[in-house]
Amino acid sequence: MSPPYVMKRTDIKKLVEAASNEYDVFGPVKKRSKHVFGKIDNPDNLVMDYDSTILSPRKYFQPQNEVMMSFDLEENKVEDTLDELRAMRPRLLMAVHSCDLNGILHLDRVFGGEYTDKYYFARREKTTIVGINCLDSCEYGFCRSMNTHHVVEGYDLFLTPISGDRYYVQVGTAKGEHLVHMARDIFQEAGPEDFGAFKAALKHKNESLPHEVDVEGINEYLDLSFHHEFWDKMAEDCVNCGACAMVCPTCYCYDVVDDLDLSLTSADRTRKWDACLFQEFALVAGGHNFRESPAARFKYRFYHKMRGFAHDQGILGCTGCGRCTAACPSDISIKDVLKELSGIWEVAPTAQGGK
Amino acid sequence: MGNNGKPTVGIFGFTGCAGCQLNILNLEDHLLDIISLVDITSWVMAKAENDDGPWDVAFVEGSIAKSTDIERLKKIREKSGVLVAIGACATHGGLPALRNLADTDEWKKEVYGDDYERIDAIDIKPVSHYVKVDYSLPGCPMDKAEFVEAVKALLIGKTPYIPQYSVCGECKAKENVCLLKEGKFCMGPVVQAGCDALCPTYGAACEGCRGPAPEANWAAEVEILKKIGATSEDVKRKFLKYCPSVADMEEFKELEF
Structure with missing residues (x-):
């Protein structure tokens, strides 16, 4: 593994400029009072120090609308878009927070495994990711509670702001090392003093990131609460708009539709983001809806994130990024839901000690 | 079907600005x-020669504002296989119904x-x-893309699709900054999607021209708007501005403003 480096924070611009010769560069940019991941055509627009973005980086791996293939009935022809995707210009994704790096690892599990999603991984393989360490908490996030405030993989380079307006640079992969060599002169190999500065930054992080929500025993709380009136009460404010699902870094549901053109013989088969809050989400042929009431849909969203995902993948399906809370028009806070849930069971018979 | 084997279509306007036909x-x-x-056999706005039906599909724009309109509308209905209401006036009364x-x-x-x-005037x-x-x-006005989609769907015998969720869903997918969070009285949470969140994308609050989404949680929207400073009167006006027919719905009558 490559040794760690240090670099001046202001040299990020040089890195982006050098990388632009080979990559399309994306990263956080300002949008009105918020930030979003966007294309970096001018390195001055890149914001390294930001609270959160409206959408997670998921959009770069599973876009909102994605043509999977085109077909023509007259010519009896089918063409998928994979070759095009595999020939795309490499991308560099800058300044991804730990929560979102973990989010991408969640998606890797979902789209990988037995039935590998080639579209997802074509984009994934074309992307180099530079992560960045959050030393202070953000407005809505609760990463520490979800254990996503640190990463051990999922980045190519990982930057930690350290004293002297510098970044401590960890190299995660050969892709990361390649990026370093594109602007080698801005990186210096880290020495003992830099290790000290790195440790000081981590100490600051450890003291500043709050542990706000206790998810220990969440599976048991959820099992006990399935028929509890709590869910109906919480769902009263929910407008089932799906904003929470759109912004979520670990949501992945999609609908597949054929966008027919006016010849009525050829079409693009497109997949579009779907959300479990939508009325038609669990509607099947014949008219039966497995999640008929809005309150049921609200409830199942939590059960999937906090119970079903864990059952399937072995980890909770929430990274604590707080975007759903930020996006909810009714100000429903996932932290509050989790806190109230554990509060229902004052003496919860959890395996973790019966708090 | 017309003489040329193509489905016949009539496009009709009642009270409104004619913007949907346009x-x-x-x-x-x-x-x-x-x-x-298709064979558009009747469309007074666009054609000099128009016949009197029947039509496989009638697209009807505008609200019903005069007693004589009622008879005309019923005749169109009798002579049409499928009737599609286009635009807020036809679907929900629209701005004219403010009267x-x-x-x-x-x-x-x-x-x-x-x-x-x-x-x-009725x-x-x-x-x-x-x-x-x-x-x-x-x-x-009626969304042009949605009209084209409806034409295609009808031609191949499918149900024209209108999203069954609210504008917030597609607004977020477009990564817009939430206007409610900026204190603007936006109807996005309860209004039917399908416009690709056109107004919020340009920084203008949703006015609700597409009418309520199915199962719209209006009580929540009342709370949302009041929390950012709307008065009961503001909220009512927002709910009724483009879609006054909402006032006839039981859910609306039960609302506490």
């Missing part, structure tokens, strides 16, 4: 393709003077109040 004319990239697929909120005799006198009684209703509507393409 939107069909504005479909410059698609109009020739559409004409090659329902005022005293009819009073404004008639004000506008038309002593001779006001000869003016045929309470404005959407098309569905009088006849069966098979499909609705809401919005002010």
